[in-house]
Amino acid sequence: MDFKKRLMIITVVSISGLAGLTVTPYHSSAAPLTEGSHSERMSSLTEKESDAEEQIGLIAEMIKETENEADKLVMKLEHTTDELEDIRTEIETVSATVTKRESKLQAQARAVQVAGQSSNILRFLMESESLSDVLGRIDVVSTLVSANQNLITIQLEDMETIQLRERDLLEKQEEQFLLAAQLENSKMTLEEQMAVKESLIASIALERSELTEERESLLAQQQERQRISEEMQSARTEAESTSSITVSSESEEENSVSLSSSESQTQTSGVVSVAHGLTGSPYSFSGTSPVGFDCSGYTQFVFQRSGRSIPRTAAAQFGASIRLTQSEARPGDLIFFNQSGSIDHVGIYLGGGRFIGSQTSTGVAVASFTSGYWSNYVAGFGRP
Numbered sequence: 001m002d003f004k005k006r007l008m009i010i011t012v013v014s015i016s017g018l019a020g021l022t023v024t025p026y027h028s029s030a031a032p033l034t035e036g037s038h039s040e041r042m043s044s045l046t047e048k049e050s051d052a053e054e055q056i057g058l059i060a061e062m063i064k065e066t067e068n069e070a071d072k073l074v075m076k077l078e079h080t081t082d083e084l085e086d087i088r089t090e091i092e093t094v095s096a097t098v099t100k101r102e103s104k105l106q107a108q109a110r111a112v113q114v115a116g117q118s119s120n121i122l123r124f125l126m127e128s129e130s131l132s133d134v135l136g137r138i139d140v141v142s143t144l145v146s147a148n149q150n151l152i153t154i155q156l157e158d159m160e161t162i163q164l165r166e167r168d169l170l171e172k173q174e175e176q177f178l179l180a181a182q183l184e185n186s187k188m189t190l191e192e193q194m195a196v197k198e199s200l201i202a203s204i205a206l207e208r209s210e211l212t213e214e215r216e217s218l219l220a221q222q223q224e225r226q227r228i229s230e231e232m233q234s235a236r237t238e239a240e241s242t243s244s245i246t247v248s249s250e251s252e253e254e255n256s257v258s259l260s261s262s263e264s265q266t267q268t269s270g271v272v273s274v275a276h277g278l279t280g281s282p283y284s285f286s287g288t289s290p291v292g293f294d295c296s297g298y299t300q301f302v303f304q305r306s307g308r309s310i311p312r313t314a315a316a317q318f319g320a321s322i323r324l325t326q327s328e329a330r331p332g333d334l335i336f337f338n339q340s341g342s343i344d345h346v347g348i349y350l351g352g353g354r355f356i357g358s359q360t361s362t363g364v365a366v367a368s369f370t371s372g373y374w375s376n377y378v379a380g381f382g383r384p
Helices: 003-019 035-113 117-126 131-211 215-240 262-277 295-305 314-319
Strands: 322-324 334-338 343-351 354-359 363-368 378-383
Touching: 035 131, 131 215, 131 343, 215 314, 262 295, 262 343, 295 314, 295 343, 295 354, 314 334, 314 343, 314 378
Parallel strands: none
Antiparallel strands: 322 378, 334 343, 334 378, 343 354, 354 363
Protein backbone atom coordinates (compact mmCIF):
# COMPACT_ATOMS: atom_id res chain seq x y z
CA MET A 1 0.00 0.00 0.00
CA ASP A 2 1.23 3.53 -0.77
CA PHE A 3 2.97 5.13 2.25
CA LYS A 4 0.77 8.25 2.29
CA LYS A 5 -2.40 6.12 2.15
CA ARG A 6 -1.14 4.01 5.07
CA LEU A 7 -0.41 7.16 7.06
CA MET A 8 -3.90 8.51 6.30
CA ILE A 9 -5.53 5.24 7.45
CA ILE A 10 -3.52 5.19 10.70
CA THR A 11 -4.42 8.84 11.40
CA VAL A 12 -8.15 8.46 10.62
CA VAL A 13 -8.50 5.23 12.59
CA SER A 14 -6.64 6.61 15.60
CA ILE A 15 -8.60 9.88 15.70
CA SER A 16 -11.97 8.19 15.16
CA GLY A 17 -11.11 5.64 17.85
CA LEU A 18 -10.18 8.36 20.33
CA ALA A 19 -13.41 10.23 19.71
CA GLY A 20 -15.44 7.26 20.89
CA LEU A 21 -13.47 6.51 24.04
CA THR A 22 -14.68 7.59 27.45
CA VAL A 23 -13.70 6.49 30.94
CA THR A 24 -16.24 6.37 33.73
CA PRO A 25 -14.52 7.42 36.94
CA TYR A 26 -14.80 5.09 39.92
CA HIS A 27 -17.43 6.05 42.52
CA SER A 28 -16.77 4.86 46.04
CA SER A 29 -20.50 4.89 46.87
CA ALA A 30 -21.27 1.81 44.73
CA ALA A 31 -24.18 -0.32 45.98
CA PRO A 32 -23.13 -3.16 48.28
CA LEU A 33 -22.78 -6.59 46.70
CA THR A 34 -25.24 -9.38 47.38
CA GLU A 35 -24.73 -13.08 46.88
CA GLY A 36 -27.05 -12.99 43.85
CA SER A 37 -25.31 -10.04 42.11
CA HIS A 38 -21.69 -11.00 42.85
CA SER A 39 -21.32 -13.57 40.07
CA GLU A 40 -23.11 -11.35 37.55
CA ARG A 41 -20.96 -8.31 38.34
CA MET A 42 -17.74 -10.31 38.23
CA SER A 43 -18.71 -11.77 34.84
CA SER A 44 -19.53 -8.31 33.49
CA LEU A 45 -16.24 -6.89 34.75
CA THR A 46 -14.28 -9.75 33.21
CA GLU A 47 -15.96 -9.20 29.85
CA LYS A 48 -15.24 -5.45 29.94
CA GLU A 49 -11.64 -6.11 30.92
CA SER A 50 -11.21 -8.63 28.11
CA ASP A 51 -12.61 -6.16 25.55
CA ALA A 52 -10.32 -3.39 26.82
CA GLU A 53 -7.25 -5.65 26.71
CA GLU A 54 -8.13 -6.70 23.16
CA GLN A 55 -8.37 -3.05 22.10
CA ILE A 56 -5.06 -2.28 23.84
CA GLY A 57 -3.50 -5.07 21.77
CA LEU A 58 -4.88 -3.55 18.55
CA ILE A 59 -3.67 -0.08 19.55
CA ALA A 60 -0.22 -1.50 20.34
CA GLU A 61 -0.10 -3.05 16.85
CA MET A 62 -1.02 0.30 15.28
CA ILE A 63 1.67 2.06 17.33
CA LYS A 64 4.19 -0.54 16.16
CA GLU A 65 3.12 -0.05 12.54
CA THR A 66 3.45 3.72 12.94
CA GLU A 67 6.95 3.27 14.36
CA ASN A 68 7.90 0.99 11.45
CA GLU A 69 6.68 3.57 8.94
CA ALA A 70 8.66 6.24 10.81
CA ASP A 71 11.82 4.11 10.63
CA LYS A 72 11.37 3.77 6.87
CA LEU A 73 10.84 7.51 6.57
CA VAL A 74 14.03 8.22 8.54
CA MET A 75 15.95 6.01 6.09
CA LYS A 76 14.43 7.94 3.17
CA LEU A 77 15.42 11.22 4.82
CA GLU A 78 18.99 10.00 5.25
CA HIS A 79 19.09 8.96 1.58
CA THR A 80 17.72 12.34 0.49
CA THR A 81 20.33 14.13 2.63
CA ASP A 82 23.11 12.03 1.05
CA GLU A 83 21.78 12.84 -2.42
CA LEU A 84 21.78 16.55 -1.60
CA GLU A 85 25.40 16.36 -0.45
CA ASP A 86 26.39 14.57 -3.68
CA ILE A 87 24.54 17.15 -5.80
CA ARG A 88 26.25 20.06 -4.01
CA THR A 89 29.65 18.44 -4.50
CA GLU A 90 28.87 18.04 -8.20
CA ILE A 91 27.84 21.70 -8.43
CA GLU A 92 31.14 22.79 -6.86
CA THR A 93 33.11 20.61 -9.32
CA VAL A 94 31.31 21.94 -12.39
CA SER A 95 31.64 25.53 -11.14
CA ALA A 96 35.40 25.11 -10.70
CA THR A 97 35.75 23.64 -14.20
CA VAL A 98 33.76 26.47 -15.77
CA THR A 99 35.89 29.06 -13.93
CA LYS A 100 39.10 27.45 -15.20
CA ARG A 101 37.87 27.37 -18.79
CA GLU A 102 36.72 30.99 -18.61
CA SER A 103 40.22 31.97 -17.43
CA LYS A 104 41.78 30.00 -20.30
CA LEU A 105 39.48 31.68 -22.82
CA GLN A 106 40.39 35.13 -21.50
CA ALA A 107 44.08 34.24 -21.74
CA GLN A 108 43.62 33.23 -25.39
CA ALA A 109 41.86 36.50 -26.13
CA ARG A 110 44.71 38.50 -24.58
CA ALA A 111 47.26 36.48 -26.54
CA VAL A 112 45.65 37.54 -29.83
CA GLN A 113 46.22 41.18 -28.85
CA VAL A 114 49.93 40.69 -28.03
CA ALA A 115 52.38 41.98 -30.71
CA GLY A 116 53.20 39.29 -33.22
CA GLN A 117 50.18 37.13 -32.51
CA SER A 118 47.79 39.01 -34.77
CA SER A 119 50.42 39.14 -37.55
CA ASN A 120 50.89 35.36 -37.29
CA ILE A 121 47.18 34.83 -37.73
CA LEU A 122 47.15 37.31 -40.65
CA ARG A 123 50.09 35.55 -42.29
CA PHE A 124 48.29 32.23 -41.83
CA LEU A 125 45.31 33.65 -43.71
CA MET A 126 47.43 35.37 -46.41
CA GLU A 127 49.10 32.10 -47.31
CA SER A 128 45.79 30.79 -48.57
CA GLU A 129 45.92 29.60 -52.19
CA SER A 130 42.28 30.16 -53.03
CA LEU A 131 39.07 31.74 -51.77
CA SER A 132 37.87 28.42 -50.47
CA ASP A 133 41.18 27.98 -48.69
CA VAL A 134 40.77 31.43 -47.07
CA LEU A 135 37.30 30.54 -45.86
CA GLY A 136 38.55 27.24 -44.50
CA ARG A 137 41.41 28.89 -42.60
CA ILE A 138 39.06 31.55 -41.17
CA ASP A 139 36.84 28.73 -39.96
CA VAL A 140 39.83 27.04 -38.26
CA VAL A 141 40.75 30.26 -36.40
CA SER A 142 37.13 30.85 -35.41
CA THR A 143 36.77 27.27 -34.19
CA LEU A 144 39.92 27.50 -32.04
CA VAL A 145 38.69 30.69 -30.35
CA SER A 146 35.08 29.57 -29.78
CA ALA A 147 35.70 25.93 -28.79
CA ASN A 148 36.13 26.66 -25.09
CA GLN A 149 33.21 29.10 -25.11
CA ASN A 150 30.91 26.39 -26.47
CA LEU A 151 32.13 23.97 -23.81
CA ILE A 152 31.46 26.54 -21.09
CA THR A 153 27.92 27.00 -22.40
CA ILE A 154 27.35 23.24 -22.20
CA GLN A 155 28.72 23.13 -18.66
CA LEU A 156 26.50 26.01 -17.57
CA GLU A 157 23.50 24.13 -18.95
CA ASP A 158 24.64 21.05 -17.00
CA MET A 159 24.91 23.15 -13.86
CA GLU A 160 21.39 24.49 -14.34
CA THR A 161 20.13 20.91 -14.62
CA ILE A 162 21.98 19.94 -11.42
CA GLN A 163 20.55 22.94 -9.57
CA LEU A 164 17.04 21.96 -10.66
CA ARG A 165 17.68 18.49 -9.21
CA GLU A 166 18.84 20.13 -5.98
CA ARG A 167 15.60 22.17 -5.74
CA ASP A 168 13.54 19.03 -6.35
CA LEU A 169 15.40 17.19 -3.58
CA LEU A 170 14.90 20.10 -1.16
CA GLU A 171 11.15 20.02 -1.86
CA LYS A 172 11.18 16.26 -1.34
CA GLN A 173 13.06 16.69 1.96
CA GLU A 174 10.52 19.26 3.21
CA GLU A 175 7.66 16.91 2.29
CA GLN A 176 9.38 14.15 4.29
CA PHE A 177 9.72 16.50 7.28
CA LEU A 178 5.95 17.10 7.22
CA LEU A 179 5.21 13.36 6.92
CA ALA A 180 7.42 12.75 9.98
CA ALA A 181 5.41 15.36 11.90
CA GLN A 182 2.14 13.67 10.91
CA LEU A 183 3.46 10.30 12.09
CA GLU A 184 4.44 11.87 15.41
CA ASN A 185 0.89 13.22 15.80
CA SER A 186 -0.64 9.83 14.89
CA LYS A 187 1.52 8.05 17.45
CA MET A 188 0.58 10.58 20.14
CA THR A 189 -3.14 10.03 19.39
CA LEU A 190 -2.69 6.26 19.66
CA GLU A 191 -0.86 6.64 22.96
CA GLU A 192 -3.78 8.72 24.24
CA GLN A 193 -6.13 5.86 23.31
CA MET A 194 -3.82 3.47 25.12
CA ALA A 195 -3.92 5.66 28.24
CA VAL A 196 -7.74 5.77 28.10
CA LYS A 197 -8.02 1.98 27.84
CA GLU A 198 -5.46 1.41 30.59
CA SER A 199 -7.45 3.81 32.76
CA LEU A 200 -10.57 1.75 32.03
CA ILE A 201 -8.81 -1.47 33.04
CA ALA A 202 -7.62 0.20 36.24
CA SER A 203 -11.20 1.31 36.92
CA ILE A 204 -12.45 -2.26 36.41
CA ALA A 205 -9.74 -3.61 38.72
CA LEU A 206 -10.72 -1.02 41.32
CA GLU A 207 -14.36 -2.07 41.19
CA ARG A 208 -13.31 -5.69 41.56
CA SER A 209 -11.10 -4.75 44.49
CA GLU A 210 -14.17 -4.10 46.64
CA LEU A 211 -13.79 -7.78 47.51
CA THR A 212 -10.10 -7.49 48.34
CA GLU A 213 -7.78 -5.56 50.63
CA GLU A 214 -6.11 -3.82 47.65
CA ARG A 215 -8.78 -1.19 47.20
CA GLU A 216 -6.72 1.77 48.46
CA SER A 217 -3.75 1.10 46.18
CA LEU A 218 -5.95 0.37 43.15
CA LEU A 219 -7.91 3.56 43.75
CA ALA A 220 -4.69 5.61 43.66
CA GLN A 221 -3.58 3.77 40.52
CA GLN A 222 -6.88 4.40 38.76
CA GLN A 223 -6.88 8.06 39.74
CA GLU A 224 -3.29 8.49 38.52
CA ARG A 225 -4.07 6.90 35.16
CA GLN A 226 -7.20 9.04 34.93
CA ARG A 227 -5.07 12.13 35.64
CA ILE A 228 -2.48 11.15 32.99
CA SER A 229 -5.24 10.52 30.44
CA GLU A 230 -6.86 13.89 31.14
CA GLU A 231 -3.50 15.71 31.02
CA MET A 232 -2.61 14.14 27.66
CA GLN A 233 -5.99 15.04 26.17
CA SER A 234 -5.80 18.56 27.63
CA ALA A 235 -2.28 18.99 26.23
CA ARG A 236 -3.41 17.86 22.78
CA THR A 237 -6.37 20.27 22.84
CA GLU A 238 -4.09 23.16 23.77
CA ALA A 239 -1.45 22.09 21.23
CA GLU A 240 -3.99 21.96 18.42
CA SER A 241 -5.08 25.53 19.18
CA THR A 242 -1.53 26.87 18.86
CA SER A 243 -0.41 28.31 15.52
CA SER A 244 3.00 29.38 14.24
CA ILE A 245 4.37 32.78 15.30
CA THR A 246 6.74 35.24 13.68
CA VAL A 247 10.23 35.26 15.18
CA SER A 248 12.81 38.04 15.03
CA SER A 249 16.48 37.63 14.27
CA GLU A 250 18.95 37.45 17.17
CA SER A 251 22.67 38.07 17.45
CA GLU A 252 25.03 35.36 18.73
CA GLU A 253 25.25 37.11 22.11
CA GLU A 254 21.59 38.07 22.54
CA ASN A 255 19.65 36.31 25.37
CA SER A 256 22.77 34.33 26.20
CA VAL A 257 23.34 34.64 29.96
CA SER A 258 21.22 37.46 31.44
CA LEU A 259 19.35 35.46 34.10
CA SER A 260 17.88 36.78 37.35
CA SER A 261 19.73 34.60 39.87
CA SER A 262 22.80 32.41 40.29
CA GLU A 263 20.52 29.41 40.86
CA SER A 264 18.76 30.05 37.52
CA GLN A 265 22.11 30.44 35.79
CA THR A 266 23.32 27.14 37.26
CA GLN A 267 20.18 25.32 36.11
CA THR A 268 20.41 26.91 32.65
CA SER A 269 24.08 26.12 32.15
CA GLY A 270 23.42 22.56 33.31
CA VAL A 271 20.65 22.01 30.75
CA VAL A 272 22.65 23.56 27.90
CA SER A 273 25.79 21.62 28.84
CA VAL A 274 23.96 18.27 28.92
CA ALA A 275 22.20 19.16 25.65
CA HIS A 276 25.47 19.87 23.82
CA GLY A 277 27.04 16.73 25.29
CA LEU A 278 24.55 14.62 23.30
CA THR A 279 25.36 16.25 19.94
CA GLY A 280 25.63 13.64 17.21
CA SER A 281 23.22 11.14 18.77
CA PRO A 282 21.08 9.67 15.95
CA TYR A 283 17.35 10.26 15.48
CA SER A 284 15.12 7.33 16.39
CA PHE A 285 11.33 7.34 16.30
CA SER A 286 10.13 6.99 19.94
CA GLY A 287 13.78 7.02 21.07
CA THR A 288 14.55 8.11 24.64
CA SER A 289 18.28 7.36 25.04
CA PRO A 290 21.60 8.35 23.43
CA VAL A 291 21.31 5.25 21.25
CA GLY A 292 18.58 7.21 19.44
CA PHE A 293 16.24 10.11 20.35
CA ASP A 294 13.04 11.54 18.97
CA CYS A 295 12.55 15.25 19.65
CA SER A 296 10.66 15.04 22.97
CA GLY A 297 12.60 12.00 24.15
CA TYR A 298 15.76 14.10 23.79
CA THR A 299 14.43 17.11 25.72
CA GLN A 300 13.02 14.88 28.47
CA PHE A 301 16.37 13.05 28.78
CA VAL A 302 18.32 16.34 28.98
CA PHE A 303 16.09 17.73 31.73
CA GLN A 304 16.18 14.44 33.67
CA ARG A 305 20.00 14.52 33.56
CA SER A 306 19.77 18.10 34.82
CA GLY A 307 17.65 17.06 37.81
CA ARG A 308 14.25 18.14 36.46
CA SER A 309 11.24 16.13 35.30
CA ILE A 310 9.11 17.01 32.26
CA PRO A 311 6.40 15.05 30.38
CA ARG A 312 7.18 12.67 27.51
CA THR A 313 5.57 14.18 24.39
CA ALA A 314 6.10 17.55 22.69
CA ALA A 315 2.44 18.50 23.21
CA ALA A 316 2.54 17.52 26.90
CA GLN A 317 5.78 19.47 27.42
CA PHE A 318 4.09 22.47 25.79
CA GLY A 319 1.11 22.12 28.12
CA ALA A 320 3.33 21.86 31.21
CA SER A 321 5.49 24.91 30.37
CA ILE A 322 5.14 28.54 31.36
CA ARG A 323 4.55 30.56 28.17
CA LEU A 324 7.32 32.99 27.18
CA THR A 325 7.80 35.57 24.47
CA GLN A 326 10.93 35.34 22.35
CA SER A 327 12.53 38.21 24.29
CA GLU A 328 11.80 36.46 27.62
CA ALA A 329 13.25 33.12 26.53
CA ARG A 330 16.65 32.17 27.93
CA PRO A 331 19.10 29.41 26.97
CA GLY A 332 17.84 26.17 28.47
CA ASP A 333 14.15 27.00 27.89
CA LEU A 334 12.08 25.03 25.39
CA ILE A 335 11.12 26.10 21.86
CA PHE A 336 8.06 24.52 20.21
CA PHE A 337 7.11 24.05 16.55
CA ASN A 338 3.83 23.43 14.72
CA GLN A 339 4.31 21.77 11.30
CA SER A 340 1.07 19.83 10.94
CA GLY A 341 -1.65 21.71 12.81
CA SER A 342 -0.52 21.16 16.40
CA ILE A 343 2.67 21.01 18.49
CA ASP A 344 4.76 18.27 16.87
CA HIS A 345 8.41 19.23 17.50
CA VAL A 346 10.40 20.60 20.44
CA GLY A 347 13.99 21.66 21.06
CA ILE A 348 16.12 23.50 23.60
CA TYR A 349 16.57 27.24 23.05
CA LEU A 350 20.21 28.41 22.92
CA GLY A 351 19.87 32.13 22.07
CA GLY A 352 21.31 33.84 19.03
CA GLY A 353 18.48 32.53 16.82
CA ARG A 354 19.53 28.92 17.47
CA PHE A 355 18.18 25.82 19.19
CA ILE A 356 19.41 22.25 19.68
CA GLY A 357 17.13 19.28 19.14
CA SER A 358 16.83 15.81 17.66
CA GLN A 359 15.73 16.34 14.05
CA THR A 360 14.78 13.52 11.67
CA SER A 361 17.39 14.65 9.13
CA THR A 362 20.36 15.33 11.44
CA GLY A 363 19.88 13.63 14.79
CA VAL A 364 20.90 15.82 17.74
CA ALA A 365 22.29 19.04 16.24
CA VAL A 366 22.12 22.83 16.47
CA ALA A 367 19.77 24.52 13.99
CA SER A 368 18.48 28.03 13.25
CA PHE A 369 14.89 29.05 13.92
CA THR A 370 15.19 32.55 12.43
CA SER A 371 16.09 31.37 8.91
CA GLY A 372 15.64 28.23 6.87
CA TYR A 373 13.05 25.49 7.34
CA TRP A 374 12.25 25.86 11.04
CA SER A 375 11.67 29.63 10.85
CA ASN A 376 8.26 28.93 9.24
CA TYR A 377 6.95 26.73 12.07
CA VAL A 378 7.89 28.32 15.43
CA ALA A 379 4.87 28.07 17.75
CA GLY A 380 6.31 29.56 20.92
CA PHE A 381 8.69 29.30 23.86
CA GLY A 382 8.21 27.75 27.30
CA ARG A 383 9.91 27.21 30.62
CA PRO A 384 9.23 23.87 32.39
